[in-house]
Amino acid sequence: xxxxxxxxxxxxxxxxxxxxxFVPASSRFGGWIALGLVIAIWQAAGSAGLVNPLFLPAPSxxxxxxxxxxxxxxxxxxxxxxxxxxxxxxxxxTVAGVAVGFAxxxxxxxxxxxxxxxxxxxxxxxxxxxxxLILWLGIGEEPKIATIALGVFFSTAISVYSGVDAVPRNLxxxxxxxNVPFATIVRKVIWPGALPAILAGFRITAxxxxxxVVSAEMIGxxxxxxxxxxxxGNLMQTDQLLAGVVILSVFGLxxxxxxxxxxxxxxxxx
Amino acid sequence: xxxxxxxxxxxxxxxxxxDDVSFTLSAGEVVAIVGPSGxxxxxxLSILGGLLQPTSGAPxxxxxxxxxxxxxxxxxxxDFALLPWATVEENVEFPLLHTQLSAAQRRAxxxxxxxxxxxxxxxxxxxxxxxxxxRQRVGISRALAVKPAILLMDEPLSALDSQTxxxxxxxxxxxxxxGGMGAVYVTHNLEEAARLADRIVVLSRRxxxxxxxxxxxxxxxxxxxxxxxxxxxALQNQIWSLIRNEAIDAEREVQxx
Numbered sequence: 408x409x410x411x412x413x414x415x416x417x418x419x420x421x422x423x424x425x426x427x428x429f430v431p432a433s434s435r436f437g438g439w440i441a442l443g444l445v446i447a448i449w450q451a452a453g454s455a456g457l458v459n460p461l462f463l464p465a466p467s468x469x470x471x472x473x474x475x476x477x478x479x480x481x482x483x484x485x486x487x488x489x490x491x492x493x494x495x496x497x498x499x500x501t502v503a504g505v506a507v508g509f510a511x512x513x514x515x516x517x518x519x520x521x522x523x524x525x526x527x528x529x530x531x532x533x534x535x536x537x538x539x540l541i542l543w544l545g546i547g548e549e550p551k552i553a554t555i556a557l558g559v560f561f562s563t564a565i566s567v568y569s570g571v572d573a574v575p576r577n578l579x580x581x582x583x584x585x586n587v588p589f590a591t592i593v594r595k596v597i598w599p600g601a602l603p604a605i606l607a608g609f610r611i612t613a614x615x616x617x618x619x620v621v622s623a624e625m626i627g628x629x630x631x632x633x634x635x636x637x638x639x640g641n642l643m644q645t646d647q648l649l650a651g652v653v654i655l656s657v658f659g660l661x662x663x664x665x666x667x668x669x670x671x672x673x674x675x676x677x
Numbered sequence: 678x679x680x681x682x683x684x685x686x687x688x689x690x691x692x693x694x695x696d697d698v699s700f701t702l703s704a705g706e707v708v709a710i711v712g713p714s715g716x717x718x719x720x721x722l723s724i725l726g727g728l729l730q731p732t733s734g735a736p737x738x739x740x741x742x743x744x745x746x747x748x749x750x751x752x753x754x755x756d757f758a759l760l761p762w763a764t765v766e767e768n769v770e771f772p773l774l775h776t777q778l779s780a781a782q783r784r785a786x787x788x789x790x791x792x793x794x795x796x797x798x799x800x801x802x803x804x805x806x807x808x809x810x811x812r813q814r815v816g817i818s819r820a821l822a823v824k825p826a827i828l829l830m831d832e833p834l835s836a837l838d839s840q841t842x843x844x845x846x847x848x849x850x851x852x853x854x855x856g857g858m859g860a861v862y863v864t865h866n867l868e869e870a871a872r873l874a875d876r877i878v879v880l881s882r883r884x885x886x887x888x889x890x891x892x893x894x895x896x897x898x899x900x901x902x903x904x905x906x907x908x909x910x911a912l913q914n915q916i917w918s919l920i921r922n923e924a925i926d927a928e929r930e931v932q933x934x
Contacts, residue, residue: 587771
């Protein structure tokens with residue numbers, strides 16, 4: 408009999424469920440609650456005098472420092488200097504990286520030459536080139552922007568040509584089978600196909616740009632978040648120092664949000 | 678317009694894939710290509726459609742294509758080859774974008790192709806939202822939009838379940854019924870070959886050579902009738918007897934590879 412349920416008299420065992428786990432789902436508010444808890448504990452420890460404010464000021468002291476920086480105008484002075492360097496450097500590096508990445512992805516000659524150069528130059532910490540760039544370009548904004556552009560360029564070029572390589576060949580063959588011209592294949596097949604990798608690359612290059620702007624400003628700048636953090640550290644103004652760190656964190660979060668928004672808009676088909 | 682496979686031989690490095698394959702597809706004719714796994718069926722189709730350069734020999738065309746044909750030799754791919762970021766409508770319009778057609782003409786051709794494949798209500802849908810059968814319908818619709826003279830179909834039903842295969846086979850029979858389009862139909866499924874083709878080219882094991890060309894002795898319209906089933910089954914058995922031993926050898930070769 409295949410289609411009867413067990414009778415009362417029969418002894419049965421339930422089949423043990425073994426399919427649980429390995430499907431982590433993030434809770435919507437879990438992260439914020441955890442962050443809030445950490446800040447609350449930190450604040451409580453500071454208020455109770457358990458932590459020396461010289462080494463770790465309480466969150467309220469950091470917020471006060473940010474407020475004072477904002478009303479004095481110094482915040483905008485430093486933030487705008489950093490934003491300008493990041494913006495111009497990232498844009499230059501990205502435009503060049505996308506162009507070179509596409510060339511490497513599409514042309515045999517560019518691939519042979521480009522990959523050799525990129526493999527040789529990519530591992531160099533770009534901040535190490537800043538003194539050389541200062542010699543070449545002077546002590547103004549140019550060497551800082553060039554350092555950021557260089558850092559962004561290599562990561563962008565690599566993510567772009569990896570993205571181009573990852574475009575399914577069957578889609579390109581399909582387009583060729585309809586006699587679609589090369590430029591249209593690049594525009595309508597390769598570009599959208601490579602876009603997920605390119606946007607993932609943007610996330611990395613945004614972090615690279617942030618890292619390099621702070622490093623470059625610490626080495627040679629009067630204004631900028633990096634310079635501000637260094638000055639605050641030298642003067643033992645840890646509340647100001649951490650205010651700079653918080654601003655950097657907010658900036659990183661904002662960039663992540665923008666890229667997330669771009670992914671939602673441009674990659675909705677995934 | 679006729680399509681001629683003219684002494685096509687192909688090698689991938691040291692591996693001989695096709696050896697001196699010649700046949701002619703006349704206008705409006707449907708030729709199926711069958712053979713053991715790895716005998717070069719898909720390679721032959723790629724060569725016929727100009728996507729692969731043969732080592733020697735050449736695919737040739739005889740006669741003019743229909744005046745309104747925008748892409749006389751048009752592929753229908755096994756894996757559908759749809760742009761995942763484009764809607765059904767955009768996928769069907771894709772091969773028309775670079776043509777001389779006006780936007781209104783393009784719209785009309787897309788509309789007609791969607792209608793013929795029953796996709797009108799799915800025009801704004803993305804491929805990932807469609808079943809395998811519907812995705813292949815989009816592939817067929819895209820092919821129809823360019824008004825081909827010859828369809829080059831590379832195992833178009835092999836990625837689909839049996840019920841969907843049956844439904845799409847009915848669509849193929851209907852689309853090819855009037856003789857306006859010819860087709861080269863690559864398949865490993867003898868039933869599909871017997872159902873759709875006017876002639877069946879049987880290839881040998883690698884390197885693929887033509888072993889036999891079998892003519893299906895009835896019209897496509899007649900094959901739907903109950904009386905035709907036995908004849909078609911006998912035909913399938915005849916072809917299977919031609920390739921069975923080689924298919925076993927090919928399977929063992931693949932397993933050892």
